[in-house]
Amino acid sequence: MADLAKNWPVAVNAAAGLVLAGFIGWQFIGGSSEEGAPARPTVAEAPAEAGPQEAPRVEGAIGVDLERIINADSEPGNWLAHGRTFDEQRFSPLDQITADNIGELSLAWSTDTYTTRGLEATPIVVDGVMYLSLNWGIAIAVDAKTGEELWRFDPEVPGEWGRYGCCDVVNRGVAVWKGRVYTASFDGRLFALDAKDGSVVWEVNTIPGPPYTITGAPRVFNDKVVIGNGGGEYGVRGYITAYDTETGEEAWRFYTVPGDPSLPLEHPELEAAVPTWKGGEWWKVGGGGTAWDSMVFEPETNTLYVGTGNGSPWTRAIRSPGGGDNLYLSSILALNADSGRMKWYYQTTPGDNWDYTATQPLMLADIEIDGKLRNVIMQAPKNGFFYVLDRNTGELLSANPFSTVTWASHVDLETGRPVETGEGEFNDRTAFVLPSANGAHNWHPMAFHPGTGLVYIPTQDIAGIYSLSEQWKRDGEYEVKENWWNTGIDWTAYVDAINALPEIPMEKGYLKAWDPVKGEARWQAEYPAPLNGGVLATAGNLVFQGTADGYFHAYKADTGERVWSQYIQTGIVAAPVTYTVDGEQYVAVLAGWGGVNIVSGDARTSAAARYGNEGRLIAFKIGGGGELPQLALRDQSIPEWPALTASEEEVRHGEIGYATYCMLCHGALAISPGVTPDLRRMNENVRAMFDEIVRGGILSDNGMASFADHLSEEDVQAIKSYIQKRALEDRARQEVTN
Template sequence: MLNRSPISALAMLLAVPALVALSGCADKAPEPSGVTHQRLVNSAAEPQNWFGYGGDYGEQHFSTLDQINSDNVDQLGLAWSFKYDLDRVVQGIPVVADGVMYTTSAFSIVHALDAVTGELLWKYDPEVFKAVAGTGCCDAANRGVALLNDKVFVGVYDGRLEALDAATGELVWSVDTVIDAERNYTISGAPRVVKDKVIIGNGGGEYGVRGYITAYDANTGEMAWRFYTVPGDPSLPPEDAAMAMAQKTWFGDSYWEQGGGGTVWDSMAYDPELDLFYIGVGNGSLWNYKERSEAKGDNLFLSSIVALRPDTGEYVWHYQTTPGDAWDYTATQTITVATLPIDGEPRRVVMQAPKNGFFYVIDAATGELISAEKFGYVTWAKGVDPETGRPIVDNDAANYWESGEGKVVFPGSQGAHNWNPMSYSPITGLVYIPQQVTLEHFVPLPSDEIVKPSKYDLNIGMVVPVVPETPEEIAQLHQIYRGKLQAWDPIKQQEVWSHPHDHIANGGTLATAGNLVFQGTADGRFVAYAADSGEKLWEVPVSSGVGAGPMTYEVDGEQYVAINVGYGGSFGITFGALSQLTKVLPDSRLYVFKLQGDQPLPEFKRRTIEMPPLIEPRGDQASLENGERLYGLRCAACHGLSAISGGLLPDLRMLTQEKHDMYLGTLMGALQQNGMPSFAGRLSVEEMTDIQNYLIKRSHDLREELKEAGFDSE
């Protein structure tokens, strides 16, 4: 069984949801209508609604609403805001149907709100056992819900898929999507619905899982089909023809023990014209190509777009963006379906700007590559061969597995574009990408140091990445790690305009027929640009960093623009040395704007540092070095590389004497209910002490840094 709280398990057993329904609200609340499959197919006829994560089945993140436009966007003001209970990562895009908004916050909590007033209609808490967040990738995020008929569907962080009554928030059914409870499967993505099915993938690739995507009957929760993205035990018959084909592209006898990876943790899209469902597949597990597959084979379907039949899950075609992925180059970024004029003729295409830094235009019916060009700074490949569709890998620059020597490669594992959704405007013909420059020093682990996969350890076959520890080195790295909003012509395959950002991990984009592009930023701003020229037209401060994409809707003839705010995710917590420079604090809210909105903006709080009294240094050099190594393996994913927190989770360099006195008990599991996992049985007391000694050293390092910067050392 998954590691869930007794309350959560009992609630599931008795089908009693953790539901808060506001008394007296039912008579005033908008009545949700049935969001049928036909309404979803014809969503263009109802621009006042935003039915799904990307607005429509093609995931264009575009709206034909134009009441708010480039001429009057400077008159936008706050209509209302909603404060979430937990100040933690918020990545979801709200959906709106018939005046009711449905949105999620950290740990998969679902809220139904009046879309005009922001009044809470109901709240559903799936009661995730919070310590699970310490054994999964990239924070306790959730990217939203899906609607079909009278139900709201949510993927729960611990692996459940649940259906709620849209009118009341009551639990209708719940299924556990996890195929192996000994592996650490999670869900952060939004489900998608097609016809009578709800479809969801999973995360966990960095922890050694086998990827798959599953469709369930929307009415009953019964599994309809499952498509595996990488092969399983080679001693057993493959599940289907697609897995038989994939198995021929993997080598060695250990890949299935290490899971293989290939999780479908974010992007999906559907084309009703072709009746094809597109999924984006993630990176390999291990990252290390030599250890994973003897440095041989394409390793299907890692880092691929795969087209399936939504009724059966039958494989139709695939296009692999990074064969034999060795750099965490997922193809899980936004998949956009559109019709483009290719060689003077309209052609149905899918477009993607994945982590690897190339922008792809692919025939939606066949998977044939139409074009691919670099949209970001790329050193791992020289280009894409137009004849074969394969990247031309620069082995001198990027092949670390043959020599065993580390290589500095662009992009890094954060990618030239991550999950933050891009948008496409059929009016301008441009794609708007939250682009970024990242690098990574990829260093392979020796074979004898690679651990078997577990729920608690990163399983990438690499030395855990490190970041500089001194302010001077961090500042130098920050000059490289920059982002921009990039307007990209997918036909000419070139940048048309861009706007620079001081940080990476900025929010997704929304394009509208009002000649606007909206984007939130990592440093706490919400901005509108002219879609055709890139001119900045409007900006407002929000109370935290933004990773989510915006959306827009209309009620009673008035247009609104909404954005979820709440910094976090892998950059926010793991890359604290850089994310702390955004100076934002965790403050999770939903903001909704309209023309002439007159509500006051919530206070924007800046980060402050209050150092506790120093603890005397402990441990010899061997202890400190071992503590640094163990910290990277066990702690850095949540508390920050090099023990530098981004401010979302506790900065362990600033533990008080009281916290140090509680240290061993904390690591033994005393604070699991708060989200701190237990390390009992996974770390010895001596190893825990080595980590503690390293943290005390880092607290002294921080004090010296502050002193050199001119702050009072006391």
């Protein structure tokens, strides 16, 4: 461990990336460890200008309906749906900003969001008003010309619910339909808000309770609003639900995996799924298959396409020891949009063993393949292969690796199945696998440019460490942890693997311009860190993307030449949008780092570690002339700690406890990338109250829920001793460096 600490920048870079998922477990809500954490802001706590205001241009939202979204290209100055159009290509026909004049692009306005966590939403823009979501499912309306906040709705999610989030308390957006804004809260409620003032029209609870969460954006069509949920790491059963947009009444629900076999099946599609789950008791750990992000509606065929998630537990040896594909995990489902009945499915990773979800963005396009125009659906899921399928039939047309893949050699086009290499097996060993559970591509939206024929994908190379639960290997039993992670992964083996590595391989991030016909990259831009922002393509021959290290870039769509950059000082994971107001084109993006990056972030490149993570909504235009306010650098020093008196055994116990319960939020090796408090920097007062915080839950309102159900006093003291050891090691390194 001492050798690893000497090279802490390299170590934390890969330790964070190799952490299997790089997800959040328990959390403070922003702030510094010295002060605990500030509570989430409410309208009353925000500056006066952030409160409800007159909204002079919200009337246009009344007219957003099926025909208007279908004909979105006739009004390219708006951004009416999650991906602008129903096909979710994230391409805009606007061409006022081009590769030739982008040197004149500068800040038009910026507005503070009063958040310090990940911001992932794609704004909706209707007739000069922008509607979007923030942390926890807070929704706001903003004047798209000035950035002035018009109204704010806070669903007032209990802070302790943050413990149930695998990947931060994020939200990916809202939907607008016939004068209403639809938004989902982190604790599983779906709201219909009046677009004029944000007042609640109706509210419905979509989940049975914790540990379910919602982070995805709802989709709306045919007077129905559809939402999925998350919680696959914790032990839930996935499903998608459609509600009546006018009343909130349930229209249909589709379960993605079978439940308790002693109970009746909810719908006929599960009859085909049951035989593919063999020998286990998956229903006791939920089964997984959560539809936590991607959904695409096709009006011509009245089809809703949905991507489903990983199994619960991750490990198929525990989940389904008799084998089987475990339908409908890690699959693309084509459903009748009115009834919810399935038309076809395609499973990208049968019997998923690595958290290779297929919840990554789905995209519809019509492209020429072998001289024939095909209606296709495309996806770059976590497993590293780029899939092109006939969206009418589900026929696999191509599947080529777009990143480094070691778990499979290729996808057999005859069977549609990946051919596993064996390098991903970890029943009897600790395995290093590419991609990791962070994926070769995660939720960050990709874009398609019909002029170049290219798909622009936020891509990464991150290796994962996997080892099967020691209890399962020893006894053939698995103890389900209520309201906590149930992955089937041995965290002790993970820690040992990290400690044994003399030097951990570096992670890389890329923006790849992918040719879906040839199955190869046309060009790529390389970044110093993975998990960068979503993508926007425009008719100005431009591709926009924000990065983890705090930049907003523009590239020529055809060649990949970088033609413009702006340093934002805040990491970006959200996707940009573009729109017009009064004849001027704007490009806007949310800046706020987080999500899966909380543990997967690299402290060397994280803008959050240097400047904090003050959320901003930022818009640019030609000749904007504005400048972003400069953020203050954060103090990176580690305070003095007393000499370590704990035994090696106690520190080791704390190291395993930290990896199991704390690392998922506060970072591998106790090094936070900057979104949540760095526990090495706790002051004396916080250290003295450590047990009251961890077990007593005195900061539960701020998101740091009690862990008394899993940790004893002795466990907490051991974890504190491990943090103390890491603080002493890294303080000594700082003193030598300085």
